[in-house]
Every structure is written in structure tokens, then in C-alpha cells.
Amino acid sequence: MQQRERSSSESYFWPSVWAIGLHVLMFGMLFVSFAFTPELPPAKPIVQATLYELKSKSPATVQTNQKIAGEAKKTAAKQYEVEQLEAKKVEQEKQVAAKAAEQKKAEEAQKAEAAQKTEEVKKATEAKKAEEAKKAEEKQLADIAKKKTEEEKKKAAAEAKKKADAEAAKKKAVADAKKAEDAKKKAAAEATKKKAAEAARKAAEEKKAQALAELLSEDTERQAALGDEIGDQVSGNFDDLIRMRAAEGWTRPPGASNGMTVVLQITMLPDGTITSVGVTRSSGNGPFDSSAVAAVKNIGRLIEMQGLSPTDFNPYRSFKMTFTPEDLAL
Secondary structure (H helix, E strand, O other): OOOOOOOOOHHHHHHHHHHHHHHHHHHHHHHHHHHHHHOOOOOOOOOOOOOOOOOOOHHHHHHHHHHHHHHHHHHHHHHHHHHHHHHHHOOOOHHHHHHHHEEEEEHHHHHHHHHHHHHHHHHHHHHHHHHHHHHHHHHHHHHHHHHHHHHHHHHHHHHHHHEEEEEEEHHHHHHHHHHHHHHHHHOOOOOOHHHHHHHHHHHHHHHHHHHHHHHHHHHHHHHHHHHHHHHHHHHHHHHHHHHHHHHHHHOOOOOOOOOOOOEEEEEOOOOOOEEEEEEEEEOOOOHHHHHHHHHHHOOEEOOHHHHHOOHHHHHHOOEEEEHHHHHHHO
16 A cells, blocks of 8 residues: 655644644743742853754744744743842842841840840949958957957956955955954043043042141141141142143144153133143144143133132142143053
8 A cells, every 4th residue: 555645734744833842841841940949049041942953944833933932032031130130139138137137146245245244243243242241240240259358358357346345345344343443442541541530630639628628627827837738739739630631632743752841831710711821942843832732721621720719829820831742641
């Protein structure tokens, strides 16, 4: 069986269809790849085209191919422009993001530095407070120790004072006891002395009364003779009486020693009142002279003189007497 020969139009139909289908498939795949391709740095598009040389193309096929190539070129140019804009936008976004990241990093660094400074200030403040608390505690302990020491000193001083006061009280008690004993002895001695003086005075008064009674009972001649004798005796007795009374109120002054002699001028009234006492010859010791004058003045009045006659009293109106420490220390 003989096959029919194909015409020229039939021989170029299917290659043209396949060429057009292939170009459509390539453009479809290109758009799909653009839709799912991740963002990449901008790159120059590479356009690959495969030219098929046909031994013989029809004018319609050539025109169709040229039109498809022109559309592909326009599409590629627009896609390149879009990609450039997208790449520029991505770059700007990256720059903005990088700048924001740097600013954020700077802010975080500032915050970290501020936090570190705050922490350092806090630590310094806490350390200062701890140091102040330590110093305050040390001062408090020192004050407590000082107060304790002062209290111990005060206590020791009080104990020492108490002991000293007790010792002083003991010594004072001993001294007071001795003083009381001395006073008691002195009082006893003075009582004995006063008793002896009183006895001597009474004896002198009795002797004087007896002498006067005898004088009155004798006759005139005997009375005259006895009067002279009694006058001398009475005079001696009154001198002793004055010395005895002066000794009762005399106090020995410092420096008065035995052997001193003072002569006093004494003036007296008939009732026995002593009106004046003066020094006619000093002993050379003023305190002793003054003590003798005071002792005689302290007698005040001798009532024993009231019974004397004017004749017997005349020698005592103004008279001199000699005193020694021995006389006044009876």
C-alpha cells in the first residue's frame, strides 16, 4: 500500500505547535518560580532562549514567534523591574531592621550600663550602711564598756569611801571615848579640887568666926592684943581665900610655866565686890598676865568680907597680890 505524501504546511504544523506549547510552558514555569522563590539579593536576569531553526517557516509562524519573543522580553523586563523594586525594598527594610537592631542594641547596652551603675550604687549604699552599722555597734559596745568601767570606778570609790568613813568613824569613836574619859577624869579632878577649896573656905570661915567670937568674949586689953593677932591672921586667910577663888576660874594658857610671877592691883568694896584688877608688874608673858587678871575678876564678890570692921577692911580697899602658875593651879 503506497503512503500519501505530506504537504509543506502539514510538515511545519506540528513543530510550530510544539514550539508554541514549549514557550507557554516555559513562561508558566517562570511565573510559578517567581511566585514561590524566596527573597534573594537582586540579580540580573538571565534570559535563555532556544532558537529553533527550521528549514522552512511560514510567515505566520515567524510572526507568532516574534510576537511571543517580544511579549516574553517585555514580561522579563517588567519582572526585572519588579525584582529590582522588591530587592530595593528588601534592602531598605534590612537597613531599617539593622538600624533598629543597632538602636535596640544601644538602648539595651545603655539599660545594662544604667542597671550596672544602679547595682553598683546600691552595693555602695549597702556597704556604707553596713559600715555605719558596724561603727555604730562598735561605738555602742565602747560606750557600754566605758559606762561599765565608770560604774566599777564609782563602785570602787564608794567602797573605798565607805571603808574610809567606817575607819574614820571608828577612830572618832575611840577619840570621843578617850575625850569623854578625859573629860570625866577632869570633871572628877575639878570636883575634888572644888570640894577641897570649899572645905578650905569653910574651915577658914569657921576659924574666922571662932576668932571673932573669942575676940568679943575677952576683956578690952585682951581684945586689943588679940585683935592685932587676929588682924594679921585674917589678912593671911583672905589672901589665901582670894587665891583659892581665882584658881577656881583660871585656865592655864599656852606658854605659862612655873616660876612666872605677876603682881596685880586689886580694888574692892566693903561688901566684898571686886571693882577693878590691873597689872602693876608683868611676868613677861602676856597670856599668863591676862589669865590671872581674868581669874580675879571672875571672883566677882567675896561675901566673907562683909563681917570685917572698917579697920580690918581698909587694907583690902586697894591692895596688891602676887600670883604664880603654882598659886592658880591649886
